[in-house]
Amino acid sequence: MSLTPQGGNFPLTRHSVVLAAQSNDPAVRSRAIDAIAAAYWKPVYKYVRMKWNISTDDAADFTQEFFTRLLEKEFLDSYDSAKGRLRTFLRTCADHLFMKQMRDANRLKRGAGCAHLALDFEEAERELAAVTAAESPEDSFDKEWMRSLFALGLERLRAGCESEGKLIHFALFERYDLNDADPKPSYAQLASEFGLAATDVTNYLAFARREFRRCVLDQLRDMTATDEEFRREAQALLGVETR
Amino acid sequence: MNKILLGLVLGAILGAIDGMTAWFTPAVRAQLAGIIVGSTIKGIIAGVLIGVFARKVHSLALGIVFGLGVGLILAFIVAQMQHGYYFEIMLPGGMVGLIVGYATQRYGRVSQLQQT
Amino acid sequence: MKRLSDSVVARLQADMQVPDLTGTRYAVVRYLARGGMGSVWLAEDTILKRRVALKVLDLVAPAADLPARLLQEARILASLEHPGIVPVHDAGTLADGRAFYCMKYVEGQTLAQYIAERNLTDRLRLLERIAEPLDFAHARGIIHRDLKPENIMIGAFGEVLVMDWGLAKAGAPGLRSGENGSARGSILGTAGYMSPEQARGDAEVDHRTDIFSLGAILWFLLKGAPPTDQPAVTATVPRPLAAVCRKAMAADPSMRYQSAGALAADVAHYLNGAPVRAYRESLLERAARIYARHRTAVVLVAVYLLMRLLFILFAHR
Incomplete structure (x- = not known):
């Protein structure tokens, strides 16, 4: 059973957040930018920190301003999904904005009335400390994008499991698949821990994994404008090459 | 060419050549024709025997040993009849047997009847 | 979270x-x-x-x-x-x-892994076994179109399998490629092993595109790498085999071997010491080939003749 009525079918046309972010209706646009920011704020923050080596406060201000400008339709109106991926477009926009601010000698004005997003920069800063020196800002951006997508997919999965009364499925998934411990608990251990039969553990985990896949892909669909972009981004997300 | 026919032809040719070399020995040059005929017949007998063996036994090593043996035995009989020249007759005779033994095993075709 | x-x-x-x-x-x-x-x-x-x-x-x-x-x-x-x-x-x-x-499930090695520890004769003998399934498919109107070493597996018992028919083009009713399947005129295949007509995206490639790839695979068996250009004679590749590769990889399909079996047969001729159709040998090369093929017999006859010569010389002393 699928947690959403759409199942795995991909609609031929869709109203993705990308299209919504280009809307003239401020309420629609604001919701869309919130969704884009949820997926991209950490990639953007870490990218500018790594690439331009600016202070944490400047990077935080820059990130807030970046998404405020998105909301003001400064960037997204010029986005054409036929010409490239949103991911690459946003990274390029971040570069352009930074260069523009440098040129204007008006760089990184703090608290420029754009702090409408509640972003945990301290957490992002802690995560940044773990990034290896060998990683390029571009690689870090892509990696954070993937991490954000998975995190948002997990949120969807949790919400879906909650509404369907399947929280135990999510708890098992969290305990087994999201667990860094080595060695992992065995299915038998999980069965006794959760008071389930071992076959139920197998089935519940299979369900959760299946739904997680779907949630991540749904999330990705929302963040892309066309089928073609979705397919290309999905290939990147899955780490598979095509010929 | 089947193994028996190959043995026969090779035995005859090598036997004839073997006989012809007697021309270089002035003492026996007068009997050259008899020597050539005798040597050819000896070669044919050896060749047929080796060919029959090759048809029955499919082994290069055994074929060579058998050929050598037949060549030596027949050459020994000829040397006995000549009352001498054991070395001069038996060494080439054995060599011819060895070559025919090798050739029948290596180049002789297995007949269709045998394969089925 | x-x-x-x-x-x-x-x-x-x-x-x-x-x-x-x-x-x-x-x-x-x-x-x-x-x-x-x-x-x-x-x-x-x-x-x-x-x-x-x-x-x-x-x-x-x-x-x-x-x-x-x-x-x-x-x-x-x-x-x-x-x-x-x-x-x-x-x-x-x-x-x-x-x-x-x-x-x-085929447990085994790819061609590249397999040939790494095999001598030239063993490697060349593989070609015949690659050609057999190809001839079989061609006879049924099916062209592989992506033959390369990665798509050839050697099983645990030495069986040779041609894999990955994902780009195959079928002419038989019921299997015929659709316009979207193996799209007509589209370029599919792997560089280095792809025939010129396939690389150009010609709509009507036939089974001889696989013959070209098989020629490139022969070169791979000889050198461990695909040919970068027309196969040239090198110190490690015998002239007759280089000629076989050149014929198989001719730019004009009509100049190639017309079947995979014919190509494999020419390689088998080489292995058996027989003349190769694709190569015109000199008298010296022919003599060397015959000697190589019948070395033991030639040596035995030579020993016999030498022995006879020695007898004659000693008889005249």
Whole structure:
């Protein structure tokens, strides 16, 4: 059973957040930018920190301003999904904005009335400390994008499991698949821990994994404008090459 | 060419050549024709025997040993009849047997009847 | 929610590709390899209790026609019952919407792995066994179109299998490639092993495109690498074999061998010390070849003649 009525079918046309972010209706646009920011704020923050080596406060201000400008339709109106991926477009926009601010000698004005997003920069800063020196800002951006997508997919999965009364499925998934411990608990251990039969553990985990896949892909669909972009981004997300 | 026919032809040719070399020995040059005929017949007998063996036994090593043996035995009989020249007759005779033994095993075709 | 660590992200990414076998008779054992259109997984057939290989499309196929192409590949394989072509057991769609087919699991080595520890004769003998299934397919109007060393497996018992018929073009009714399947005029294949007409995207390539690839594979067997240009004579490649490669890889298909078997036969001629059709040898080369082929007989006769000569010389002293 699928947690959403759409199942795995991909609609031929869709109203993705990308299209919504280009809307003239401020309420629609604001919701869309919130969704884009949820997926991209950490990639953007870490990218500018790594690439331009600016202070944490400047990077935080820059990130807030970046998404405020998105909301003001400064960037997204010029986005054409036929010409490239949103991911690459946003990274390029971040570069352009930074260069523009440098040129204007008006760089990184703090608290420029754009702090409408509640972003945990301290957490992002802690995560940044773990990034290896060998990683390029571009690689870090892509990696954070993937991490954000998975995190948002997990949120969807949790919400879906909650509404369907399947929280135990999510708890098992969290305990087994999201667990860094080595060695992992065995299915038998999980069965006794959760008071389930071992076959139920197998089935519940299979369900959760299946739904997680779907949630991540749904999330990705929302963040892309066309089928073609979705397919290309999905290939990147899955780490598979095509010929 | 089947193994028996190959043995026969090779035995005859090598036997004839073997006989012809007697021309270089002035003492026996007068009997050259008899020597050539005798040597050819000896070669044919050896060749047929080796060919029959090759048809029955499919082994290069055994074929060579058998050929050598037949060549030596027949050459020994000829040397006995000549009352001498054991070395001069038996060494080439054995060599011819060895070559025919090798050739029948290596180049002789297995007949269709045998394969089925 | 707490931050996902790098290892968890990597695991989730890997998990995303694991085929959802719910409702099938198969259970995933492990990932095997990437194929042209998706990934190949080792699975257990839970009913027959045997290991099988599942070829599964990627979760999000890069092209909309891939499910149809995968099914066509399965049908082509199913129509080719030959010991040198991996048999298909089953095909369908998984719970996650991915098309798949199930085939025999071949445990073995790729051609490159296999030839690394083999001498030239052993390597050349493989060509005949690669050519057999190709001739079989060609006789049924099927062209492989992506022959390369990676698509040839040598099984645990030495059986040679031609794999990955994902780009195969079928002429037989019921298997015929659709406009979207092996799209007419599109460039499919692998550089280095692809015929010029295929590289140009000619609409009507025939079985001789596979002959070109087979020639390139022969070169690979000789040198361990695909030819970069026309196969040239080198110190390590005998002239007759270089000529065989050149004939097989002629730019004009009509100048190539007209069947895979004819190409393999010429290689077999070389191995047996017989003259090769593709190469006109000099008198000296012919003598050397005959000597090499009949070395023992020549030596025995020479020893005999030498012995006779010595007898004559001693008789005259």
